[in-house]
Amino acid sequence: MKHSASESKPLSSGLAIYRRLLRYGFPYWRSFCVAVVAMIAYAAITPFFAKLIQPLIDGSFIDNDPTVLRQVSLMLIGLSVLRGIAGFLSEYCSGSVGRRVIADLRRDIFDQLLNLPCSFYDNASGGQLLSKLLYNTEQVSASLQQGIITCIREGFTVIGLMALMVYQNPVLSLVFLVLGPVLGLSVRFVSKRFRRLSMRIQESMGKVSHVTQEVIDAQRIVKVFNGKAYEAAKFATENDRNQKRQMKLIATDALGGGVIHLISVAGVAGILYVVSLDSVRQTITPGSLMAFIAAMAMMLSPIRRLSQVVSVMQRGIAAGDSIFAMLDLPRERDRGRISLKRARGSIEYRHVSLVYDDRHGAAVDDVSLVIPAGKTVALVGQSGSGKTSLVRLLPRLYEATAGEILIDGHDIRELTLESLRRQIAYVGQEVTLFNDTVASNIAYGCLDRVGLDAVREAARAANALDFIETLPQGFDTLVGQQGIVLSGGQRQRIAIARALLKNAPILILDEATSALDAESERYVQQALEVLMQNRTTLVIAHRLSTIQNADQICVMRGGRIIECGTHAQLMAARGGYADLYAMQFGYSSVPEAVAVHAVRR
Numbered sequence: 001m002k003h004s005a006s007e008s009k010p011l012s013s014g015l016a017i018y019r020r021l022l023r024y025g026f027p028y029w030r031s032f033c034v035a036v037v038a039m040i041a042y043a044a045i046t047p048f049f050a051k052l053i054q055p056l057i058d059g060s061f062i063d064n065d066p067t068v069l070r071q072v073s074l075m076l077i078g079l080s081v082l083r084g085i086a087g088f089l090s091e092y093c094s095g096s097v098g099r100r101v102i103a104d105l106r107r108d109i110f111d112q113l114l115n116l117p118c119s120f121y122d123n124a125s126g127g128q129l130l131s132k133l134l135y136n137t138e139q140v141s142a143s144l145q146q147g148i149i150t151c152i153r154e155g156f157t158v159i160g161l162m163a164l165m166v167y168q169n170p171v172l173s174l175v176f177l178v179l180g181p182v183l184g185l186s187v188r189f190v191s192k193r194f195r196r197l198s199m200r201i202q203e204s205m206g207k208v209s210h211v212t213q214e215v216i217d218a219q220r221i222v223k224v225f226n227g228k229a230y231e232a233a234k235f236a237t238e239n240d241r242n243q244k245r246q247m248k249l250i251a252t253d254a255l256g257g258g259v260i261h262l263i264s265v266a267g268v269a270g271i272l273y274v275v276s277l278d279s280v281r282q283t284i285t286p287g288s289l290m291a292f293i294a295a296m297a298m299m300l301s302p303i304r305r306l307s308q309v310v311s312v313m314q315r316g317i318a319a320g321d322s323i324f325a326m327l328d329l330p331r332e333r334d335r336g337r338i339s340l341k342r343a344r345g346s347i348e349y350r351h352v353s354l355v356y357d358d359r360h361g362a363a364v365d366d367v368s369l370v371i372p373a374g375k376t377v378a379l380v381g382q383s384g385s386g387k388t389s390l391v392r393l394l395p396r397l398y399e400a401t402a403g404e405i406l407i408d409g410h411d412i413r414e415l416t417l418e419s420l421r422r423q424i425a426y427v428g429q430e431v432t433l434f435n436d437t438v439a440s441n442i443a444y445g446c447l448d449r450v451g452l453d454a455v456r457e458a459a460r461a462a463n464a465l466d467f468i469e470t471l472p473q474g475f476d477t478l479v480g481q482q483g484i485v486l487s488g489g490q491r492q493r494i495a496i497a498r499a500l501l502k503n504a505p506i507l508i509l510d511e512a513t514s515a516l517d518a519e520s521e522r523y524v525q526q527a528l529e530v531l532m533q534n535r536t537t538l539v540i541a542h543r544l545s546t547i548q549n550a551d552q553i554c555v556m557r558g559g560r561i562i563e564c565g566t567h568a569q570l571m572a573a574r575g576g577y578a579d580l581y582a583m584q585f586g587y588s589s590v591p592e593a594v595a596v597h598a599v600r601r
């Protein structure tokens with residue numbers, strides 16, 4: 001799996017990911033610079049707090065000068081105000097960079113989702129993708145924001161305090177030579193473990209949202225098939241795993257922090273021991289010693305925070321890694337240069353094949369088919385014979401594995417995707433409605449442009465006007481997720497109205513009237529036939545009665561077209577079509593069906 005591969009990525013690739021994340025911050029470099037300056041100012045002010053201890057102690061207790069106390073307290077307030085302003089600016093500005101980076105990342109992910117090919121979605125989980133958009137982006141930004149604030153602010157604080165200590169007493173400062181490497185090693189250990197844990201947490205976050213999303217989408221099935229316990233158990237497993245992994249992360253963090261604290265305290269203890277030696281004690285004043293120890297103590301919390309920043313950054317790197325992996329996936333190919341205004345609508349398939357997956361055979365196998373502009377071709381055949389797959393190739397929802405498809409003589413790959421898809425209206429086998437009003441569903445994305453009258457007209461032609469007018473708010477009724485408040489046949493008529501309104505030269509109807517009762521179907525069929533007159537139409541139907549008038553009927557089997565002709569020709573040929581016909585209309589044999597058919601004519 002991808003995750004285990006990324007776990008073993010070397011540190012350099014972690015750096016590369018972080019650099020790429022930083023690039024998202026570049027456009028906001030002004031806020032970023034203000035934040036950095038404020039952080040450095042904050043860090044520069046801190047050592048003065050420690051330094052003030054020296055005059056405080058030496059001045060008041062040794063030189064016995066009470067005015068020093070007053071001066072020191074005023075200076076304390078002044079320093080605090082300055083540090084407060086610097087702290088606010090650094091948090092605010094870096095926060096604003098962080099939030100804008102999240103928004104930008106989400107925009108890029110969404111844009112990528114719009115542009116990924118259908119084949120990507122065949123193997124993707126919506127929940128996992130959502131979790132990337134919502135959870136991973138937050139992790140990334142937290143890592144950028146906190147990571148940078150802490151690194152700069154606490155890093156400079158530590159440097160400032162160290163400088164003060166060296167200034168106060170160079171000899172004692174040698175303690176860092178011992179402490180430095182020990183601290184470095186423990187931080188490194190914690191950091192590696194963190195990245196691994198973070199990746200696992202992201203993965204389980206994705207699964208939690210995946211299970212949740214499925215239950216939301218399929219809640220009726222869950223209810224009817226008594227799947228509550230099953231789903232609850234599935235959720236509990238993922239939820240539990242997520243929680244346990246989070247706890248491991250927390251434990252590592254807390255333990256890491258504790259160990260680093262201990263190491264630092266050991267440093268203080270070491271210094272106290274050195275100072276206890278008589279020879280050393282005589283060389284420093286009490287105030288100087290106190291300032292030195294205060295500086296050391298003040299370093300504890302920045303060092304601890306610096307050690308924790310590693311975890312935040314590792315989380316960001318892990319999250320960024322999975323986001324970038326998705327952003328780097330190839331998009332739908334759109335290299336065409338030709339932009340067709342309005343096609344006449346002639347279509348030609350030349351030896352077209354489609355293999356979805358190498359493990360299975362071809363869903364479309366060497367199909368050649370010519371459809372003159374304005375004609376209607378019907379595709380019939382058993383379930384799974386490749387009818388839907390064949391028509392999906394036309395708007396390039398999938399790319400043909402071999403062969404070529406031409407519209408008006410242009411290879412469809414030479415057309416821009418936008419102009420290709422502008423030529424095609426499509427009613428799919430599964431109706432897709434958006435959680436929006438009836439009107440917006442019919443005029444998908446173009447309500448402002450076409451106006452309500454056109455929407456009404458399309459609804460009328462699709463035999464949908466009657467039922468729409470009985471809805472509580474008519475065209476303004478919200479249809480719910482996937483049109484849940486409508487009946488199957490109502491949904492289908494809205495989808496047909498949507499296709500009619502698009503008024504494209506090529507019409508694809510994949511089982512478009514399968515959910516309608518006989519009367520509605522006849523009515524919609526009449527409307528469709530009017531519409532088909534000056535359009536190239538590809539109709540797929542199981543109910544053969546609906547396609548008898550097609551200019552050409554093609555029978556598919558196992559991805560191939562096994563015969564083509566008009567209804568009469570195919571009946572006379574007594575092949576696959578005549579078989580299907582006989583079966584559907586309940587004749588006991590093909591000859592009987594052919595005979596009855598001949599009499600009818």
Ligand SMILES: Nc1ncnc2c1ncn2[C@@H]1O[C@H](COP(=O)(O)OP(=O)(O)OP(=O)(O)O)[C@@H](O)[C@H]1O
Pocket residue numbers: 122356357363381382383384385386387388389390429
């Ligand atoms: N997205 C996909 N990924 C992999 N295989 C697919 C995909 N869609 C369809 N198939 C396979 O391709 C074959 C043809 O499917 P297709 O949907 O084209 O059949 P169909 O003729 O439209 O059937 P039906 O009448 O049931 O709608 C089937 O074996 C199916 O399993």
Ligand SMILES: [Mg+2]
Pocket residue numbers: 387388389429510
């Ligand atoms: Mg189909």
